[in-house]
Amino acid sequence: MQQIVQPGMQPVATTFFFYLLSGLTLVSGVLVITRKSPVHSALALIFGLLAQAGLYLMLYAPFVAGVQIILYAGGIMVLFLFVIMLVNLERSQKEEQFNRQWVVGFLAAIALGALFVVVYVKGKKLFPYHIAPPLENNNTQQIGLMLYGQYMFAFEIASLLLLVAIIGAVVMAKKRI
Amino acid sequence: MVDPKTPDPKTAEATKYLSHLELGEPDKTFLDSNELVINMGPQHPATHGVLRVILKLDGEQVLGTECVIGYLHRGVEKIAENRTYTMFNPYVDRMDYVAAVSNGLGYCEAVEKLLNIEAPPRAKYIRVILTELNRLASHQLWLGTHALDIGAMTPLFYTFRDREEILKIFEKYCGARLTTHAFRIGGCQYETYEGFERDVIKFLDFVPPKIDEYEELLTTNRIWLERTKNVGVISRADAIALGVTGPVLRASGVKWDLRKAQPYAAYSDFDFEIPIGTNGDTYDRYTVRMEEMRQSLRIIRQAVEKIPEGPIMAKVPKVIKPPVGEIYHSIEAPKGELGYFIVSDGSTQPYRVRVRPPSFVNLQALDIMVRGALVADVIAVIGTLDIVLGEVDR
């Protein structure tokens, strides 16, 4: 059996896909916050998350992309949909969708955006264009080594956090314990 | 009984009776799902006809059921009042159409009792053979559909294959397969055909391995056990109180079989066991029926071996005019006690016929059996009650 050499995956039509995926991400983001029906919002969010997984792939972060799909799209969003189905939302769909302070909120967010713009314009040279991409082939192994080496403690804390979240969710959602 | 809180005295009494089932407080919101009321049927693949069960669900859990019946009501009892005794005989076949022979037997014997005549012994033996064959056919159909409800497709085809042999014998005997109209008041119309005994014996040798085959697929299957053990439990006391009869009653541990208790036809001549269960759950009802199939085979074999020669029809007047009076006669149909209450006003037509159908009475037990169980159990329990809607609605 000949050993197969695995060169790093070659990106194809990077520019096109970047604009396509980021466009999808942003459009779905807009849909998330504007749709009346939470299910439509959730659907938009799912598409956004998948597009974002594509962006991660373009950033040579396949493991994060995989985790994004399996955890976010396959796990968290199912949870969301599950709750939406359980909670009868018909009434809330007939009500006013935006709260009274929506102008203020919108302006504040825009101001924050302006701040970002200023920061990016000022600090543009901090972000060089061409960086040698990290070797994609052992990305997963490296992340694994870091998770269980350098970030061991944080990893354990995260598992503890999840445990707390499980207990918290059960306590909150259960009728009678 | 969708809302147990209604202060209707009848309901209150029923609730008191069912209080040991610990019905939870109905909750308020959709989340706690007291609003989830599901119409199971009348068009539903698993309600064995046009039964409509209104289920009140908390998620998957059943809070209460209400059976809505009557979709197959044809006024059989009312028709009887406008027909002569002889003319009404075929109608009874249409009640429990999978056990038509038993229906006919019950009716004929009731009228015979009213007329105070008795069928000759050979007729009685033929009746026993055909009725027991029909019991077997009915149980086979029950097993197939019950297993199909629980998700096992294959037994259905096996049981239909074997039921076909029984129907062939019926067809050869009287020309009809399903609604046979096999018996007449006073005996049987047809003498057994040439080779009847041979066919029956052949069938008796053919079917026991097939029954083993069904059991092989189901009896020790883990999933089958989990689906049927402790599902739809009805206690001995509840079963008696609700008037449940047949295998459902016997599975709860009551040794009550009219063939032994009040022998009719020629049943006192035969040696057979009455299988009973202990827990009254779906699995016990399954085992009881499986054993009943074997016992039926035993009865048939004895009957075929001992069948006497002689006439098959008693002396019955041309125009049947029973004396004024009333009669209740019941037999052990495959599904339970099938009783006919006939009031005669001395004319050629019955004044009133009332049928006590086993399915109708057994169906009452559905609510008590499925409270607190899951949706899937409702299906299993409807299957295990072995109801035929033609008989429930009449």
Place this chain on the structure above:
Amino acid sequence: MAPIGTLHYLVVAAALFILGVIGVLTRRNVVIILMSIELILNAVNLNLVAFSRIWGLHGQVFAIFVITDAAAEAAVGLGILIAFFRNKETVNVDEVDLLKW
């Protein structure tokens, strides 16, 4: 078109972040607010992963922690939502004014 560099991703992330903030600040439906928070977290993730191209894999590891966090947040948040809905039969955030459940 210019080759795609880190800055492009940062701009996308910033826009996503703003969208999330707008959602949180203006919507009344708790479910959608929770989804907007997911948007914000995702924007952060995108930033982290984009930075990891410059400064090594730490950003990606951090992104995984953020996803873990998002899962925990969604679980507890939706749990609270269910408890809240059970009491008040609404998912309107303006009506969350009782400090108990």
Place this chain on the structure above:
Amino acid sequence: MLDYITSYLSSNTTPGQAGNVFWAFVYIMIVFGGVSVAVMAMNWLERKALAHFQIRLGPMRVGPHGLLQPIADAIKLMTKEDIIPSEADKFVFWIAPLIILCASFAVYIVIPFGPTHAITDLNIGILFMLGVSSLSVLGVVMAGWASNSHYPLIGALRSSAQMVSYEVAMGMAVVSAVLMTSLHGLGPYGVSAASSGTGTLSMIGIVQAQQEQHVWFLFKFFPLGFIAFGIFAIAMVAETNRAPFDLPEAESELTAGFHTEYSGLRWSLFMLGEYAAMIAVSSIAVTLWLGGWYRPFPNALAGETWDLVFSLFPGLSFLGLAAIAFVGVRRMPKHPYFWVQTIGLAGFGAVLGLIGLILFAPPVRDRIQDIFWFVAKVAGFMYLYIWYRATFPRYRFDQLMKVGWKVLLPIGIGVLILTAILGVVL
């Protein structure tokens, strides 16, 4: 352009890795066309096999032995009226079957039918597969919700809970297999052949690890690999909503579960997605535990002669099928009414035989045998699916959950821990 196209032919990687869009596109077309044909074949085979389990004949009228039945069904479903309930959420109703379809087809991107016969080989292959196949839950949930009806809603709630729960057990089993790629312990059938210290998530890498370690992971650390495989084999049936775990579409309880309100083409998309998903998860099982595309005993029975013997299998199996078809031709009734059917069956047999003969040609023989062994192993699983359906009753929902969380998951975690310990100790 021509260079671009031909340059790939000499390479020994997948088109995705070679970065060759043209060949990637060709492979995608081949794989998706092949899967669609496989789904149709599976449809026919399921009906025939199920029928013979149940002493019936199955489809017999459309074409000889019902061979054209799937096509007739497809035409029927496509021309059927497409009903959308008036109260349904139309957009979500419309998109739900597409989600399921996309989710189950996207998985095929990383399935390795051979060392180079995959669309691409992702570094995160198995993670990608699990993730994408878990997306079909979304489609189920949305279909149930959008129908705005009780039975679909209950079906959707059931299936979302079911699929999410079994994913956990499935993940545990998969992780223990992935762990084995890096652990080169001395299994009863294996010898230590360590080449690298780290494992891999890549599908091709996993298969190659089995070859390097001279053992299918099914038999590695016996019985650990076996148990992990068993967990996966159970969980994958639950994951694809097939009997005995077909509660979401339990016919006798919920009429048809989440797709009760669907009809026509949309409904057929659900079915297509379901069967594609069945093939996909079976492919995962084959890749992880049964040595992927490798023929049986690639190391124990190595050498020219054995290679030749095993490479004859594809052609022989097709010739066998052709022989069966010709036996069928001989047994056809000799009545004039049947001559169309007889000729059709003979033609079908002839085509099979021709394919078989082509498969004997040395260049084809060498290329095709990887795919053949892979497909043969997957076909075994497909048969198991039919067998389960014919044999088992259906689980109840709480029992299903109990099996998932209280039986499969603890065993899975136990197997994972033991695998890790054994791998380090040995």
